Amino acid sequence: MPKPRFKSTDYDDAMVNRILDAAEQCIHRFGIRRTSMGEVARVGGLSRGSIYRHFGDKENLVRGVLARRQELFLNDTEAVLETLPTLVDKVTHAVVAGRRDSEEGIFASLAETEPETVAGMYLDPAFYRRSVAFWPPHIRQAQAAGEISADVDVAAATDFVMRLAVSMTLFPDMGLSLKPRPRIRAYLQQMLLSGLG
Amino acid sequence: MPKPRFKSTDYDDAMVNRILDAAEQCIHRFGIRRTSMGEVARVGGLSRGSIYRHFGDKENLVRGVLARRQELFLNDTEAVLETLPTLVDKVTHAVVAGRRDSEEGIFASLAETEPETVAGMYLDPAFYRRSVAFWPPHIRQAQAAGEISADVDVAAATDFVMRLAVSMTLFPDMGLSLKPRPRIRAYLQQMLLSGLG
DNA sequence: ATTTGAACAATAATCGTATTTTGTATATTT
DNA sequence: AAATATACAAAATACGATTATTGTTCAAAT
Numbered sequence: 001m002p003k004p005r006f007k008s009t010d011y012d013d014a015m016v017n018r019i020l021d022a023a024e025q026c027i028h029r030f031g032i033r034r035t036s037m038g039e040v041a042r043v044g045g046l047s048r049g050s051i052y053r054h055f056g057d058k059e060n061l062v063r064g065v066l067a068r069r070q071e072l073f074l075n076d077t078e079a080v081l082e083t084l085p086t087l088v089d090k091v092t093h094a095v096v097a098g099r100r101d102s103e104e105g106i107f108a109s110l111a112e113t114e115p116e117t118v119a120g121m122y123l124d125p126a127f128y129r130r131s132v133a134f135w136p137p138h139i140r141q142a143q144a145a146g147e148i149s150a151d152v153d154v155a156a157a158t159d160f161v162m163r164l165a166v167s168m169t170l171f172p173d174m175g176l177s178l179k180p181r182p183r184i185r186a187y188l189q190q191m192l193l194s195g196l197g
Numbered sequence: 198m199p200k201p202r203f204k205s206t207d208y209d210d211a212m213v214n215r216i217l218d219a220a221e222q223c224i225h226r227f228g229i230r231r232t233s234m235g236e237v238a239r240v241g242g243l244s245r246g247s248i249y250r251h252f253g254d255k256e257n258l259v260r261g262v263l264a265r266r267q268e269l270f271l272n273d274t275e276a277v278l279e280t281l282p283t284l285v286d287k288v289t290h291a292v293v294a295g296r297r298d299s300e301e302g303i304f305a306s307l308a309e310t311e312p313e314t315v316a317g318m319y320l321d322p323a324f325y326r327r328s329v330a331f332w333p334p335h336i337r338q339a340q341a342a343g344e345i346s347a348d349v350d351v352a353a354a355t356d357f358v359m360r361l362a363v364s365m366t367l368f369p370d371m372g373l374s375l376k377p378r379p380r381i382r383a384y385l386q387q388m389l390l391s392g393l394g
Numbered sequence: 395a396t397t398t399g400a401a402c403a404a405t406a407a408t409c410g411t412a413t414t415t416t417g418t419a420t421a422t423t424t
Numbered sequence: 425a426a427a428t429a430t431a432c433a434a435a436a437t438a439c440g441a442t443t444a445t446t447g448t449t450c451a452a453a454t
Contacts, residue, residue: 190353
């Protein structure tokens, strides 16, 4: 059981969690626009004042909800990655898990009520920063294991892995249809390790 | 002087062009939402009826304007690609040209007035279909020249090139900052030809 | 100490209603 | 034959009055 490695808000604070839970519940059901601070307070059984005390404003609260989801995703993913032997397997899992998350989680329900918001998030570089920080250890491990060349710069390799993962998550079909897991894996095996050479 | 290879509307028809010119001018200045068919007619010095005759409805007219821009981009790009020796040079150019186009053309001005619309386009797989059809000949040429392996499936290679190009256009920085042309080229040289192996 | 509840001005969402725009039809002009 | 001009119902949009929400403040409660 690996401990969380990616945190920004104080998830040990009970009040913070009650607020985030209530907010997420509201956003999940009504979307961001139609979620009011008063409603969050009512659902969470707490006062509006507390929310403002902990999160400052609505924008920040929403950020908090999404950040927590993302961190949860990253921690879950990280836990699985540690059980996988190769970089190819790891990226494959990241793509499959990323798609699942975007198809059924809070992002999916948000995409129905406020697609512009979700589209904006997916195109915002900031959305991927956390995930970028995630890969370097795995790159180094793959280099140590001889799976990939030790000559390639870790930052460059990270960038490349991120581009493939993000691209395959956002666009399951870019000419080739990369839906079933085995196909994703085979594709990554080729492109990640040898490119077109 | 290579002739256009990607056309859908009849660009030889003078009326069609007048309509598209007027519509593009309006969209460029006011955005899609605030462009009315009446305004397009006035700017183009023609009747509303003609527009409906040729394009059916507003949605289709907008599609026509964007499609023409995209085809122009593809034809211009194709013309340059034919002068470039290697696949790496070609993809490098596609990325640089793609960024320029998205930063200063109609897309840039649209992004200011209606960012949601532009975001939606960038995330719509249909937006990339035309460009996908664009690469296979270049892939085969690179294979014939021995630049890339003849063993890799053309469709798979196309998909890979598209993913890299789209990703690098949408996200100039994914951990690594890939802004100056030489950096883009060096990165592509590595990833496109050898991956991380 | 933190949470609550209530008051408050400033901002934003909502809701009818007036106005514009769309999309279609048709008679007239070029 | 295609473009225009006009007319029209249906749909979308803009406007202004009303209501709800936001973000701050502060005294009272836990």
